[in-house]
Amino acid sequence: MRKxxxxxxxxxxxxxxxxxxxxEISSVYVRKIEKGERNPGRExxxxxxxxxxxxxxxxxxxxxxxxxxTKCIKNSSA
Known part of the structure; x- marks a missing residue:
C-alpha cells in the first residue's frame, strides 16, 4: 500500500x-494505485x-x- x-x-x-x-481518471484506478496493485503512468x-x-x-x-x-549471471557455454 502506498501509505x-x-x-x-x-x-x-x-x-x-x-x-x-x-x-479525470476512474475511482477504481485510484484505488488500485493506492493499494499498489497498479502503477500510474508519468502523466x-x-x-x-x-x-x-x-x-x-x-x-x-x-x-x-x-x-x-550485485548478482552476476555466469556464462554457461556448453
Whole structure:
C-alpha cells in the first residue's frame, strides 16, 4: 500500500471518487494505485503531484527506489 498517497488524500478529507474526478481518471484506478496493485503512468503521477503539492518521488517512493543488483549471471557455454 502506498501509505503516503492515502494519508495525503485523507488529510485533505477527499474520497477516492473525488480524487478520481479531480484527476479525470476512474475511482477504481485510484484505488488500485493506492493499494499498489497498479502503477500510474508519468502523466498520472504528475496529476497526483499537482493535486497534493508533493513531488511524485515522495508520493510514489516505491517506483523511484534504486536497486543495486550485485548478482552476476555466469556464462554457461556448453
Amino acid at each position: 503516503r498517497l492515502v494519508n495525503e488524500r485523507k488529510k485533505r478529507k477527499l474520497t477516492q471518487k473525488q480524487v478520481a474526478e479531480a484527476l 498520472t503521477m504528475l496529476k497526483f503531484e499537482k493535486l497534493y503539492g508533493i513531488q511524485d518521488r515522495v508520493l510514489f517512493e516505491d517506483l523511484f527506489q534504486v536497486y543495486n543488483d
